[in-house]
Amino acid sequence: MANNEPGFSTLAVHAGAQPDPTTGARATPIYQTTSFVFEDADHAASLFGLKAFGNIYTRIMNPTQAVLEERVAALEGGTAALATASGHGAQLIIFHTIMRPGDNFIAANKLYGGSINQFGQAFQSFDWQVRWADPANIEEIESQIDDRTRAVFIESLANPGGTFVDIAAIAEVAHKHGLPLIVDNTMASPYLVRPIEHGADIVVHSLTKFIGGHGNSMGGIIVDGGTFDWSNSGNYPMLSEPRPEYGGMVLHETFGNFAFAIACRVLGLRDLGPAIAPFNAFLLLTGAETLPLRMQRHCDNALEAARWLNAHDKVAWVSYSGLEEDDNHALMQQYSPKGAGAVFTFGLAGGYEAGVKFVESLEIFSHLANIGDTKSLVIHPASTTHRQLSPEQQTAAGAGPDVVRLSIGIEDIADIIGDLEQALAKV
Numbered sequence: 001m002a003n004n005e006p007g008f009s010t011l012a013v014h015a016g017a018q019p020d021p022t023t024g025a026r027a028t029p030i031y032q033t034t035s036f037v038f039e040d041a042d043h044a045a046s047l048f049g050l051k052a053f054g055n056i057y058t059r060i061m062n063p064t065q066a067v068l069e070e071r072v073a074a075l076e077g078g079t080a081a082l083a084t085a086s087g088h089g090a091q092l093i094i095f096h097t098i099m100r101p102g103d104n105f106i107a108a109n110k111l112y113g114g115s116i117n118q119f120g121q122a123f124q125s126f127d128w129q130v131r132w133a134d135p136a137n138i139e140e141i142e143s144q145i146d147d148r149t150r151a152v153f154i155e156s157l158a159n160p161g162g163t164f165v166d167i168a169a170i171a172e173v174a175h176k177h178g179l180p181l182i183v184d185n186t187m188a189s190p191y192l193v194r195p196i197e198h199g200a201d202i203v204v205h206s207l208t209k210f211i212g213g214h215g216n217s218m219g220g221i222i223v224d225g226g227t228f229d230w231s232n233s234g235n236y237p238m239l240s241e242p243r244p245e246y247g248g249m250v251l252h253e254t255f256g257n258f259a260f261a262i263a264c265r266v267l268g269l270r271d272l273g274p275a276i277a278p279f280n281a282f283l284l285l286t287g288a289e290t291l292p293l294r295m296q297r298h299c300d301n302a303l304e305a306a307r308w309l310n311a312h313d314k315v316a317w318v319s320y321s322g323l324e325e326d327d328n329h330a331l332m333q334q335y336s337p338k339g340a341g342a343v344f345t346f347g348l349a350g351g352y353e354a355g356v357k358f359v360e361s362l363e364i365f366s367h368l369a370n371i372g373d374t375k376s377l378v379i380h381p382a383s384t385t386h387r388q389l390s391p392e393q394q395t396a397a398g399a400g401p402d403v404v405r406l407s408i409g410i411e412d413i414a415d416i417i418g419d420l421e422q423a424l425a426k427v
C-alpha cells in the first residue's frame with residue numbers, strides 16, 4: 001500500500017468499504033435487516049451501555065449505512081458521520097443536539113426554501129429561535145449573537161442563486177463567540193468545497209442531491225469536523241453533562257473529537273427516528289463513487305449554458321459565479337476553483353409570464369422541484385419551492401418572481417443548449 005493519503009477520487013470509490021468478510025462480495029451488501037443477534041448477555045449489555053461499538057437495531061446503526069457514513073466523512077475530511085433519512089432529518093438532529101428551548105441560532109437568509117421553512121416555522125414549536133442574516137455581511141451576523149445563541153448556519157454555495165459564501169470569515173466570527181459553524185454543503189459537494197478545511201465544525205448534506213446524484217433516493221448526512229470544544233461553555237449539555245441512560249457517561253469526555261456524531265446517533269437518531277433505509281444507503285453509496293466525474297461534467301456544462309444564456313437578447317440577467325463578470329466570481333475562484341456548480345438562476349426580459357412559458361416549453365429539461373440529478377432540471381422558485389415565503393424573503397433568497405432556476409445535468413451540452421434555444425424561441 002502507498003503511504004500517501006489517497007486522493008479524492010480514490011476515497012470516493014473505496015473509503016469505508018472492504019470486500020464482504022463473509023461472502024467475498026465486492027459491492028457493499030444491502031444489510032436489509034432491522035436487528036442484529038447478540039453474542040451473549042454481556043455483549044448485549046455492553047452495546048446498550050456504549051461500552052462496545054456494534055449493531056443493535058437499524059434505527060441506530062446498520063452496516064450499509066456505516067459504509068456510507070465513513071465514505072462521506074472521508075470525502076469531507078471529518079472524524080465521523082451520521083446518515084439520516086433526508087437532509088431535513090439531518091438538520092433536525094443537529095439542532096436537537098445543540099439547542100434547548102429559548103435558545104437561538106443565526107442562519108444565512110440565502111438558503112434552500114425548505115430550510116427557511118424548517119427553521120422559521122417547525123423549529124418555533126420547540127422554541128428554537130432563528131435569526132436571519134445576510135451571509136455576505138459579517139457585522140449583521142455578529143450583531144445578532146447574544147448569550148442564548150448556540151450556532152451559526154450557512155450554505156457553502158447558496159441555493160437557489162448559486163453564490164459562494166466566505167466560510168473562513170464566518171467561521172472566525174462564530175469561533176470568536178464560542179459558537180460552532182454548521183455548513184450545508186449540498187450544492188457544492190465535497191468535490192468542489194471542503195468546508196471543514198475553511199473552519200466549519202459540522203457539515204450537513206442532503207444526499208438526495210449531488211452525492212446520490214441520480215434523483216432516485218432520499219438521504220441526509222451529518223459530518224463531525226471534530227474541531228469544536230463542546231465542554232468549553234456548559235452551553236451544550238447533551239455533550240458535556242452526564243447521561244443517566246449511559247451510566248453517567250459524559251459523551252464529550254468519552255468520545256472526544258467524534259462526540260458530536262455519537263450524540264447525534266445515540267440521542268438524536270435514537271429518539272427522533274429518521275433512520276435511512278439500507279437500500280437507500282446502498283444507492284447513495286453507488287452514486288458517491290462517481291461524484292468527482294459527475295460534478296466536473298455538471299460544472300463544465302453549466303458554465304457553457306450560462307455563457308450562452310448571458311449572450312441571448314431575451315435573457316435579462318444570469319447569476320452564475322462561474323462567469324468572469326459575476327460579482328461572486330472572486331469568492332468562487334477562492335473557494336471552488338474547479339467549477340461553480342450545476343445550479344444557477346437567470347431572469348427573462350419578459351418577467352413572470354415569460355418564465356412560465358419558457359419552463360413549459362422545455363423538452364430535455366424536466367420541470368420539477370429538485371437539483372443535482374444527472375438529468376437537467378428547471379423550476380420557477382417563486383411559484384414552487386419558495387412560494388411559502390413573503391415577497392421580501394423571496395427576493396432576499398434570490399427567488400424573485402422573474403427568476404428561473406436551472407440544475408444543469410450531464411447530457412451532451414449541444415442538446416442542453418439546443419433545448420434552451422427552442423424554448424426561448426417560443427417566449
Ligand SMILES: *Cc1c(COP(=O)(O)O)cnc(C)c1O
Pocket residue numbers: 086087088089112114115155159184186187205206207208209218219220371
Ligand atoms: C434539498 C436540500 C435540503 C433538504 O434535503 P432533503 O433531502 O430534501 O430533506 C437541504 N439543503 C439544501 C441546500 C438542499 O438542496
